[in-house]
Amino acid sequence: MSKDRKLLPLDQRPYRPGIGLVLLNSRGLAFVxxxxxxxxxxxxxPQGGMDEGEAPRQTALREMKEEIGTDKAEIVAESSDWIAYDLPPDIAxxxxxxxxxxxxxxxxxxxxxxxxADIDLATAHPEFSRWQWMDLARVPELIVPFKRALYDRVVAEFLPVARAMGRRPG
Structure with missing residues (x-):
């Protein structure tokens, strides 16, 4: 962007289309x-922006591979709606x-x-320094404050899936 290009006021800017992914292990714990x-x-x-012409599901699988170095997962649920968050004005x-x-x-x-062992954060463009499996209900308290409401909605929607997965034998 050239320095003389004027930015739109924050409330007039569009939202960037993207995806988020809740990855659950066999015990129903979430990857963070x-x-x-x-x-x-x-x-x-894991989360990220959609490329031009890319479908959301395709983006989710691409972002997982790019960010955490694995594609060993199968999508089992999708949010009922698109969920937005606003960046704080000081970083927007x-x-x-x-x-x-x-x-x-x-x-x-x-x-x-x-x-x-299939998870490898040392990807071509690393975004994360460490990871762990965690109870899905605890995750919103660890996210940056401006994404907390979004994470509350995501957790509410996928918590039944995590609980059912945690009860599965095996």
């Missing part, structure tokens, strides 16, 4: 990872070159079919 670029102890699910002009006010995301829930 700590961002490299966030100084706070902020954890999140820096993220995505100031073109967006936040993201509107389609969320997916997937069952991890691999082993922990």
């Amino acid at each position: 990872a700590q961002r490299i670029d966030t100084p706070d102890d902020a954890w999140q699910f 002009d820096k993220v995505w070159k100031g073109r967006y006010r936040g993201q509107s995301q389609k969320w997916f829930c997937a069952r991890f079919t691999g082993a922990d």
